[in-house]
Amino acid sequence: MFFARYVPSILFLFVAMIACDSAEPDDDHIGDEELITRISITLVSSNGISQTANAKDPDGDGVDFEIDTITLSSGMTYTGSVELADEINNEDVTEEIRGEGDHHQFFYVVGGDATSQVTIQITDEDEDGLPLGLSVTVTVADGGASTGTLRMLLSHYDDVVKTGSNRSDETDVDVTFPLVIN
Amino acid sequence: MRRYCEDAFPVPRYKPAMKRLRGSPAWMSATRLRVLVCGLGAGLLLPVGTLWSQPVAGTITDEDNHPLTGVHVLVDSLGMGTITDAVGEYSLPDLPRGAHTLSFRSVGYATSDHSITALGQRIELNVVLEVVVVELDEVTTSADGVEHDLTRAAASVTTLDPDDLNALRGQTLAETLSHLAGVTALTTGPSIAKPVIRGLHSQRLVVLNAGVPQEGQQWSGEHAPEIDPFAPVSIDVVRGAAGVEYGPGAIGGVIRLEPNPLPVESDLGGFVSLNAFSNNSQVALSVMIENGVGAIPGLGWRGQASMRKAGSARTPDYVIGNSGFEELNGSVTIGYEADRVLLRTHASLFSTELGLFSGAHIGNYDDLLRVIARGEPAVEYPFTFDIAAPKQTVRHMLFTMMADIYVRRGSKLKVQFGAQQNTRREFDAHRRFSETGQGPDFDLGLATQTLEIRYRAAPNESFFWAFGSSGMIQQNINAESGYLIPNFRAMSAGAYFQATWRRTPWTVETGLRGDHRWLEAYPRISRQSGFERRTHEWTGVSGVVGVIRRLGHTWSLAANLGTTWRPPGVNELYSFGVHHGTAQFEIGTASLGGERGRSLDLTLRHMGKITQLEISAFSNRMSGYIHLFPQQEPRVTIRGAFPSFQYMATDALLRGIDGLFSLEPRRWLHFDAQGSIVRGTDQEAEGPLIFMPANRLTLGMGFALFDSMIPGESDLEIEVTMVDRQGRYPKGIDYAEPPHGYTLFNFGYHLELSSGVHASLTVQNLFNAAYRDYLSRFRYYVDNPGRNVVLRLSIPIGNQQHHPHT
Numbered sequence: 010m011f012f013a014r015y016v017p018s019i020l021f022l023f024v025a026m027i028a029c030d031s032a033e034p035d036d037d038h039i040g041d042e043e044l045i046t047r048i049s050i051t052l053v054s055s056n057g058i059s060q061t062a063n064a065k066d067p068d069g070d071g072v073d074f075e076i077d078t079i080t081l082s083s084g085m086t087y088t089g090s091v092e093l094a095d096e097i098n099n100e101d102v103t104e105e106i107r108g109e110g111d112h113h114q115f116f117y118v119v120g121g122d123a124t125s126q127v128t129i130q131i132t133d134e135d136e137d138g139l140p141l142g143l144s145v146t147v148t149v150a151d152g153g154a155s156t157g158t159l160r161m162l163l164s165h166y167d168d169v170v171k172t173g174s175n176r177s178d179e180t181d182v183d184v185t186f187p188l189v190i191n
Numbered sequence: 192m193r194r195y196c197e198d199a200f201p202v203p204r205y206k207p208a209m210k211r212l213r214g215s216p217a218w219m220s221a222t223r224l225r226v227l228v229c230g231l232g233a234g235l236l237l238p239v240g241t242l243w244s245q246p247v248a249g250t251i252t253d254e255d256n257h258p259l260t261g262v263h264v265l266v267d268s269l270g271m272g273t274i275t276d277a278v279g280e281y282s283l284p285d286l287p288r289g290a291h292t293l294s295f296r297s298v299g300y301a302t303s304d305h306s307i308t309a310l311g312q313r314i315e316l317n318v319v320l321e322v323v324v325v326e327l328d329e330v331t332t333s334a335d336g337v338e339h340d341l342t343r344a345a346a347s348v349t350t351l352d353p354d355d356l357n358a359l360r361g362q363t364l365a366e367t368l369s370h371l372a373g374v375t376a377l378t379t380g381p382s383i384a385k386p387v388i389r390g391l392h393s394q395r396l397v398v399l400n401a402g403v404p405q406e407g408q409q410w411s412g413e414h415a416p417e418i419d420p421f422a423p424v425s426i427d428v429v430r431g432a433a434g435v436e437y438g439p440g441a442i443g444g445v446i447r448l449e450p451n452p453l454p455v456e457s458d459l460g461g462f463v464s465l466n467a468f469s470n471n472s473q474v475a476l477s478v479m480i481e482n483g484v485g486a487i488p489g490l491g492w493r494g495q496a497s498m499r500k501a502g503s504a505r506t507p508d509y510v511i512g513n514s515g516f517e518e519l520n521g522s523v524t525i526g527y528e529a530d531r532v533l534l535r536t537h538a539s540l541f542s543t544e545l546g547l548f549s550g551a552h553i554g555n556y557d558d559l560l561r562v563i564a565r566g567e568p569a570v571e572y573p574f575t576f577d578i579a580a581p582k583q584t585v586r587h588m589l590f591t592m593m594a595d596i597y598v599r600r601g602s603k604l605k606v607q608f609g610a611q612q613n614t615r616r617e618f619d620a621h622r623r624f625s626e627t628g629q630g631p632d633f634d635l636g637l638a639t640q641t642l643e644i645r646y647r648a649a650p651n652e653s654f655f656w657a658f659g660s661s662g663m664i665q666q667n668i669n670a671e672s673g674y675l676i677p678n679f680r681a682m683s684a685g686a687y688f689q690a691t692w693r694r695t696p697w698t699v700e701t702g703l704r705g706d707h708r709w710l711e712a713y714p715r716i717s718r719q720s721g722f723e724r725r726t727h728e729w730t731g732v733s734g735v736v737g738v739i740r741r742l743g744h745t746w747s748l749a750a751n752l753g754t755t756w757r758p759p760g761v762n763e764l765y766s767f768g769v770h771h772g773t774a775q776f777e778i779g780t781a782s783l784g785g786e787r788g789r790s791l792d793l794t795l796r797h798m799g800k801i802t803q804l805e806i807s808a809f810s811n812r813m814s815g816y817i818h819l820f821p822q823q824e825p826r827v828t829i830r831g832a833f834p835s836f837q838y839m840a841t842d843a844l845l846r847g848i849d850g851l852f853s854l855e856p857r858r859w860l861h862f863d864a865q866g867s868i869v870r871g872t873d874q875e876a877e878g879p880l881i882f883m884p885a886n887r888l889t890l891g892m893g894f895a896l897f898d899s900m901i902p903g904e905s906d907l908e909i910e911v912t913m914v915d916r917q918g919r920y921p922k923g924i925d926y927a928e929p930p931h932g933y934t935l936f937n938f939g940y941h942l943e944l945s946s947g948v949h950a951s952l953t954v955q956n957l958f959n960a961a962y963r964d965y966l967s968r969f970r971y972y973v974d975n976p977g978r979n980v981v982l983r984l985s986i987p988i989g990n991q992q993h994h995p996h997t
Contacts (some may be wrong), residue, residue: 045829064829070768071776071828167620168512168549169569178562178569179620180554183831 044069046096048161048182052079052087052147064184067096078187079159081127087147089129091115091161093182107143110135112166115142116176121157123188126150129159139173149190160185247307248282249316251275251295254530257600259320261651262297295320300601341747341796342698345737347373347430347807347849353423353451358941358951360983361466361475361499364398364418368446372865373430373807373849375884379413379968381471381504381976382516382545383583386416387966388430389809390845390869390883391443394760395786399437399447401537403591403609406639406665410676410762411770412968416446417541417587417613419520421464421477421497424448430849431809432753432790435687435702435733436645436659442755442788442813450537453493453526457485459989470955470979471515472576473501480988489528496521502576503546506974507961512572513579516545533595541587546578551972552620555831556926559774563927563971580618584631588612601649605659606642613637634670639663656690667761675768677722679712679761687733696741704733708758714765714781727764729785731756745799751792759783763817763838769830776826776833777819783840788813806850816843818873818880821924834926842874845883859895864888870919879919885932885965886915893939903944910937917965927971933962947987955979 046069051061062077081087093102106113117129128148131140142163163182169175251262258279265272266283268291275281283293286309293316295303300320307314349371359367365376365384376384377392385392398405398416401424407417429445437445454460461480467473477497484490499518504511522539550568553559562569589611596604616631645659663683667676687704710727737751766779790811797804820839825832851865866888871880893908917929936957942950959978963970 048829066829069828071826071833074827074829165554167552168572176561178550178553178558180558180831182829183555183557184829 044095044097045093045102045182047092047094048184049092049094050079050089050161050186051092052081052089054082055086055088062186064186069097076184076186078189080189080191081147081149082191083126083149083153084151085149087149089145089147091143091145103143106163107141110141111137111139111171113181114140114164114166114171114173115145115182116162116164117142117145118160118162119157119188120160120185121188122155123157123190126152126155126190127157127159127188135171137171139171153190155190157188157190158185159188246282246284247286247293247309247314247316248280249318251279251281251297251318251320253300253320253601254597255600256319259297259300261653262295262300262320265294265296266291267294268292340798341741341745342739342749344429345698345700345735345739345749345751345794346433346753346792347794347805347809349428349430351426351428353425356424356426357464357949357985358983360421360464360477360985361468361473361981362420364416364420364446367420368426368428370889371428372851373847373867374428375867375887375966377412377882377966377968378964378975380548380551380973381511381514382501382547383413383415385409385412385414386446387884388428388444388446389811389847389849389867390871390880394440394757395443397433397437397441397445399445400589401448401450401539401591401609402593402607402643403589403611403641404438404440404663405587405589406611406637406641406663407585407587407613408615408635408637408676410760413547413583414615417543417585418448419495419497419518419522419539419541420499421475421479421495421520422448422522422539423451423479423493423495425451430807431792431811432735432751432755432788434700435689435704435735436657438661438683438685438704439706439708439731439733439755439785440757442757442786443811450493450524450535453491453524453535454481454483455489455491455526455528456483458483461988462985463988464983464985466984467982468501468979469981470976471501471504472574473499475499482989487527491526493524494522500576503572503574504976505574507959507977508974509568510572510574511548511973511976512568512570513546513549513575513577513581515576515578516543517578518543518545531597535593536591537593538590539588541589542585544578544584545582547581547583548969548973549579549581549620551969552581553774556774556825556833557831559926559971568973581620582618584616584618586612586614598646599649603647605645605647607645608643609639609641611637611639613639633675635676636668636670637665638668639665653693654690656688658686658688660684660686675766675770676762677712677714677765679710681708681710681761683708689735698737698739700735700737700739702733702735706731706733706756710758710761710764712761712765714767714779725765725781727758729758731758731785731787745797747796749792749794749796751794752790753792754787754789756785756787758785759817759838766838769833774833775819776835778822778835778837780838780840783817783838784815786813786815786817786840801855803853804850806848806852808848809846811845813843813845815840816873818843841876843880844870844872844874845880846870846872859897861893863891863893873921876921878921881921881924882966883917883919885917885929888913903942905940905942908937908939908941910939911935912937914964929965930963930970933960933964935960935962949983949985951981951983953981953983955981 046067047063047065049061049063051059053059062079064076066074095102119127126149130146131142132146133141133144135141161182161184162180164177165179165181166177167179169177251259253259260275260277260279262275263272264281273281273283288309290308293305293307295318297320303318303320305316363384365386368374368386369376373389375387377387378384388396393409405416408414427447431444433441433445459482464477466475479495481493497520502515504514520541524537526535591609593607598604615635617633619632641663643661645657647657665681667679669678683706685704685706687702689702692699707730712725713722714725716723733755735753739747739749741747763783764779764781766777770777788811790809792807792809794807817838817840819836822835822837826835847869849867853861853863855861868886869883871883873880889912891910893906895906912935914933916932920929937955938957939953956978961974963974967975
């Protein structure tokens with residue numbers, strides 16, 4: 010009869026599954042999303058003094074997010090270069106972005122009292138001759154001490170076509186450094 | 192021959208509103224026609240019959256030859272009847288001369304109709320009644336169809352039979368069900384829709400597929416139930432607290448898909464169905480073939496396959512880029528029935544690849560606000576059939592084995608085993624920096640096995656009880672990437688008892704159930720510390736009491752009081768990360784307890800000759816209601832700021848009214864109205880709950896066409912759906928205000944040829960209105976799709992009896 014014949018085997022399957030399987034994850038190959046965990050801007054002043062400001066998010070989830078203050082001098086010009094890294098997967102993301110320059114662009118927005126005092130010029134180009142923004146010139150006008158913010162945005166162009174002045178709807182990086190001008 | 196899942200009482204099931212959407216006009220339905228013809232016959236024969244009365248008598252037994260007492264013996268056409276005595280005998284002494292149909296009905300047994308012709312001699316008619324299989328129906332007894340519809344369940348139940356479903360073929364389950372009062376669809380673009388019953392969805396609903404609770408990755412709004420829209424089933428929708436047999440999770444309702452009866456004799460049949468949808472250039476094809484194996488009586492099989500292919504959907508003003516899908520489904524069912532046993536094996540495969548609107552792939556909260564401010568997509572998308580990332584590929588395999596064993600005298604043991612494997616891969620638009628993601632960003636595999644055992648004691652006229660227990664084991668594994676949902680294992684076990692008493696005009700249903708759930712999850716607490724093992728256990732009790740009171744011949748009032756619970760889902764415990772598409776950071780709370788609902792439903796039903804009414808009022812008080820609660824501080828990451836939400840428990844109250852009314856003043860004319868109102872309140876925050884469906888009202892009118900040129904039947908229908916703006920929402924939480932209300936007009940023309948071929952032309956959103964629905968998760972980005980002209984053609988194969996229309 011059916012009951013006697015099949016039900017025990019069904020029960021056996023059922024018990025077998027309880028007994029044998031483990032859902033324990035394997036730490037080695039799971040959960041490694043691609044992230045940016047650090048973005049650095051290195052500013053070299055015209056008199057040769059270098060400083061690096063970092064924004065760090067070691068887990069990529071904002072739990073231990075840290076950001077440095079950028080200190081600039083009134084009347085000084087700086088050459089800036091940007092570096093991005095995925096420190097979880099030990100990857101330098103800078104080169105990936107440069108390689109896909111036609112799909113990326115940085116935007117620099119100065120806020121606060123320093124807005125009119127600081128000018129940022131993108132000095133590099135993608136393969137189509139459009140601005141990229143991994144290299145910049147930062148010009149601080151005379152005007153004494155002030156404070157403000159420097160917001161760095163990285164737009165990713167997928168559906169939206171990059172024109173050199175448009176932001177996309179997909180932002181890969183959006184960090185705001187506190188800015189102090191001496 | 193007996194068939195699987197035979198309806199307890201093959202009389203017109205109350206098919207609210209849906210009835211009107213389908214091919215043939217309501218008054219043409221076979222059952223009504225039969226009543227009509229019988230009535231006519233009786234009218235002609237009555238004068239003669241009264242002169243020549245003839246007795247009919249006999250004995251009614253069950254399949255084991257035991258006499259059945261209390262069986263109703265009815266001659267519908269004459270409005271007369273009797274019941275069997277203690278030894279199963281009946282006698283109708285005054286039957287007029289002529290042809291009659293005698294109907295033998297008793298709770299728990301299939302109704303048996305017999306035609307006799309009274310010519311002058313005494314007629315002996317002995318009948319063997321067969322035990323029925325349908326679970327939802329077996330708890331009610333019935334003297335006639337009206338009674339059945341009026342006292343079927345204390346909860347609000349609506350049935351969509353294959354006829355109703357055929358008129359809606361080619362759409363997703365949620366879209367199909369959203370034609371019912373109290374059911375709406377939560378959509379994520381045109382390719383994903385999940386049903387919402389009275390404001391509740393996802394883990395608060397149980398979807399029973401061929402008797403097995405569907406276990407997919409249903410935790411998120413963008414994860415639609417993996418159901419073939421062409422599956423040859425009938426669907427029952429229970430709104431609100433359902434019976435205890437469905438287990439925890441059925442806190443908001445149950446959607447039950449039951450395979451159609453299999454043939455038991457050699458009798459090849461089936462149908463080919465072809466649909467075309469203009470809006471997204473969708474083509475859908477389905478083939479179903481079934482037959483009985485002649486050499487082995489009782490053995491039958493069915494094979495079915497369907498495919499759907501759709502391109503990008505269109506709003507009135509633009510194309511919704513990358514919203515196409517491609518679906519391939521199939522199922523095989525084999526059944527065998529003998530005197531005391533009924534076996535069924537069912538295997539199905541659902542597989543889909545679906546694109547998600549790429550304009551909804553945004554980086555952070557700031558991006559979302561800019562998109563909302565712009566009000567339309569940034570670029571003009573071309574129409575395409577290609578599916579690019581972001582996309583999902585989902586595969587769901589289900590295997591079930593079911594046995595009904597008739598132990599003795601109508602008592603029955605049911606054993607059902609189910610195994611399912613759900614594989615869900617979600618591909619982001621691209622890995623963050625590389626151009627195209629080769630691998631998926633999420634790759635989740637969920638394996639579930641369920642076992643259910645149910646014993647139902649032999650029902651008698653006034654009492655029925657059943658006992659059951661169920662077990663479930665489940666395992667979720669992340670492959671390669673992503674860990675928004677951690678790996679977990681879960682086990683559940685439960686047992687229940689239910690009983691129904693009946694004494695005209697009262698019916699009382701009760702049920703009690705206890706469940707235990709164990710969960711072992713491996714969340715990653717932080718990247719540095721890696722995965723940690725966490726275990727949880729929950730125990731809960733559910734109970735239902737329902738009372739139905741007949742009020743005269745055509746009215747009934749039902750009250751259903753229930754308490755149900757569900758354990759928290761693994762996403763509610765351990766989510767940690769940004770949810771794509773809505774740019775919100777979701778955080779689980781590991782200490783969450785279960786959610787408990789206490790609900791009261793009142794349902795008034797009326798089944799008149801030209802009017803039908805079903806209206807329900809409900810109040811569902813939920814303690815520990817788990818929802819995403821906005822956090823004060825946004826989550827700041829290198830990618831920008833994200834509004835942060837944590838799964839928190841609150842006390843919620845959901846109240847509302849839903850129902851329908853239909854009027855058939857003439858055989859060729861009908862009017863319908865159905866509507867629903869839901870009010871959700873967060874009692875702790877003393878404000879409305881977010882994402883509750885807006886007030887909704889649908890009005891319809893249809894008439895049959897009489898045209899001698901057409902060799903068949905045809906009818907026209909016009910329908911208008913009005914959806915209010917949702918004015919009740921928590922202020923300052925959502926990114927955009929609820930959209931405006933909208934009004935949609937639908938038109939339908941149906942043709943049924945005498946050859947059994949059905950054709951229909953329907954136009955949804957006739958005036959191509961641009962609108963956004965509050966329950967569309969993509970309403971921040973795009974309008975809902977515009978006008979859709981749908982052509983449906985269905986051609987029977989072999990014996991037409993298999994055709995879903997007949």
